[in-house]
Amino acid sequence: MRRSLLYILITTVMGSLLGLPSVGHAQLLQYSNESFTPMRTNPAWGAALPTQRAGVQYRYNATAAITGFHTARASGSYPLISTPGLPIVAVSGAFMQDGERPSGIFERQEISGGLSVGVPVSRSLLLAAGFQANYHQEDVILNNLTTGSQYLPERGYNPDIGNGEEFGDLQHRYLSYAAGLTMNWVDQSSLTPRHYFALALYDFNEPPLSFLDDASRRPSTWVAQGAATVFQKEAFRIRPDFLFQTNGDLTSTTFGVGWGYNLGDLTNPAELWVNTRYRWREAGIVGASIRKDAFTLGYTYDFAVASSGTGLHHTGAHELAIRYELPKGDGWWWYRFSTPEEEDEGTREPRRLNFNWPSINIKWPNLNIRWPQLNVRWPRWMKIKRRRP
Numbered sequence: 001m002r003r004s005l006l007y008i009l010i011t012t013v014m015g016s017l018l019g020l021p022s023v024g025h026a027q028l029l030q031y032s033n034e035s036f037t038p039m040r041t042n043p044a045w046g047a048a049l050p051t052q053r054a055g056v057q058y059r060y061n062a063t064a065a066i067t068g069f070h071t072a073r074a075s076g077s078y079p080l081i082s083t084p085g086l087p088i089v090a091v092s093g094a095f096m097q098d099g100e101r102p103s104g105i106f107e108r109q110e111i112s113g114g115l116s117v118g119v120p121v122s123r124s125l126l127l128a129a130g131f132q133a134n135y136h137q138e139d140v141i142l143n144n145l146t147t148g149s150q151y152l153p154e155r156g157y158n159p160d161i162g163n164g165e166e167f168g169d170l171q172h173r174y175l176s177y178a179a180g181l182t183m184n185w186v187d188q189s190s191l192t193p194r195h196y197f198a199l200a201l202y203d204f205n206e207p208p209l210s211f212l213d214d215a216s217r218r219p220s221t222w223v224a225q226g227a228a229t230v231f232q233k234e235a236f237r238i239r240p241d242f243l244f245q246t247n248g249d250l251t252s253t254t255f256g257v258g259w260g261y262n263l264g265d266l267t268n269p270a271e272l273w274v275n276t277r278y279r280w281r282e283a284g285i286v287g288a289s290i291r292k293d294a295f296t297l298g299y300t301y302d303f304a305v306a307s308s309g310t311g312l313h314h315t316g317a318h319e320l321a322i323r324y325e326l327p328k329g330d331g332w333w334w335y336r337f338s339t340p341e342e343e344d345e346g347t348r349e350p351r352r353l354n355f356n357w358p359s360i361n362i363k364w365p366n367l368n369i370r371w372p373q374l375n376v377r378w379p380r381w382m383k384i385k386r387r388r389p
Contacts (some may be wrong), residue, residue, distance in 0.1 A: 002028040030071065031059065032277075032285050032300045034225070034243065036321035039075060039092055039114060041223050041243065042180035042200040044130030046077040046090035047118030049184075049193075055323035061302075062316050072096045075112075088118035088128075109137045116179075122248055124194070126184045131177070140211065174207040176218070197226040203247075227258070230261040240278075249378040252279040268293075275300070287319075296323045 031037045036057050038117075054076035061069040075094035082088065096110040116130030150161045184193050190302030192195030202221040210216040226285035227241035243254040256277025264270035270292050277285040279302075302317040 020374070030061065030069075031057065031073075032302055032317065032319050033275075033287055033289070033298050033321060035289070036296075036323055037073065037075065038300055039077070039094055039112060039132065039226055042130065042182055042198040043092075043114045043132035043169065044116045044118075044128040044180045044198065044200070045180050046092040047088045048118035048126060048128035048182040048196075048198075049077075050078075050279075051325050052079065053325040054322060055296075055321060055325075057319065057321040059317060059319040067100055067103065069098065070101050071096065073097075073250050078244040080143060082114060088126075088217075090116050090118070092116065092130075092132075104141055107139045107141060110134045126186060128182045128184065129180070129307075131179050134176045136172070136174050136176065136180065136207075138211075140170040142170070156240070170211050172208070172211050174218075175205070175209050176203045177205050178202040180223075193227070195226075196226045197224075199224050219247040219249060227373075236260070237262075252282070254278065254285070256285065257281075277321060278305075283317075289321075294324055294326050296325065298323075299320075 021369060031040055034041050036055055038049065042048075055074070056277060057071075057073045057075075059069075059071040061067070061071070073096040075092070077090050078090035079088055079090040092112075092114040094110075094112040094113075096108075098108040100106040112132055112134045114130055114132035116128055118128035120126050140326050145158065146157045149296070150157050150159060152158055152161075175243075178200060181197060182198040185195040186193055200223045202223060203218050204220045206217040206220060208216065209218040223243070224244045225242065227239050229237050229239045231238040239258045239260065241256060241258060243252075245252045254277055256275055258273055258275045261272045263272060271290070273289045275285070275287045275288075276290075279285065282304070283302040284305050285300055285302050287298065289296055289298030298319075298321045300319045302319075304316065
């Protein structure tokens with residue numbers, strides 16, 4: 001009986017905190033600025049955006065109760081193979097810490113690792129596919145709660161007495177897998193994709209959903225996103241975008257418009273983006289990001305706009321992110337195809353396969369360790385045919 005009452009209490013509290021219409025449903029993506037968390041929407045973005053990048057994100061999501069969710073995430077990707085005209089191979093990883101405060105009743109950690117491959121099919125179009133594995137650890141922590149077993153008549157509750165519950169049942173550990181495809185149209189005059197479309201499937205292995213019942217399975221989640229530049233004049237551009245998610249129980253649709261202004265050039269990159277978006281029946285989103293050289297700083301704010309749906313339980317969310325990003329190879333669009341003139345002059349070698357091992361420099365005590373550069377030449381019969389302009 002105690003276990004049943006305790007389970008009802010926990011699920012009721014968790015359902016109201018998460019803002020879900022039913023306590024048995026899986027939660028969808030909670031970040032509002034997907035450009036800083038690309039692996040949360042598609043595992044293929046590691047190769048579709050073939051730069052070495054690392055970033056951190058922090059999000060605070062207030063709720064209608066006297067509580068809120070704090071989420072911190074660190075992520076990065078690195079292109080292992082970068083050769084003009086050859087497939088791009090990139091690895092990515094991330095760690096996320098999510099928890100409820102101030103009571104700390106719910107904690108969640110997530111570790112992700114992914115591999116993606118990109119294939120340039122023209123000067124502007126890059127196709128990429130990716131796979132990602134995620135390890136999840138979820139806990140309901142009841143150390144500050146009491147049960148009837150700890151009550152002493154005429155004396156009150158004694159926390160030193162066992163509460164009669166096995167809290168090990170309230171720990172959830174599971175693996176999930178994701179796969180995705182992207183189509184990315186690049187623009188050499190800017191630092192962001194001109195157009196893109198991406199489709200991904202998360203949790204396709206349908207891992208256990210419940211803390212107490214392994215028979216309950218987490219439904220797979222489809223994620224589709226895209227954007228198209230509809231206006232561009234000199235340094236200014238307008239690009240509408242959308243994000244659609246569904247797992248059978250929940251569906252979320254977000255659409256908006258981004259205004260971009262290029263403040264620099266490829267040798268001195270600088271760019272400003274302002275975004276206004278609407279998440280259907282949930283929230284309005286406003287945000288901005290600015291890039292200077294290798295650093296990008298972004299901020300978004302969500303505000304509830306609906307009296308039904310999940311927007312009822314969320315009163316506002318602040319999201320702050322910073323990213324460090326550098327290209328690999330010769331120039332920003334290092335993966336572009338060789339021009340006929342470059343091939344004739346021999347200024348670029350399209351058949352050389354470069355493994356970009358990172359170098360380690362330690363100034364004290366004057367120790368410099370550098371990994372060797374490994375170059376492998378493809379035989380001429382394996383040469384990839386490049387499309388001429």
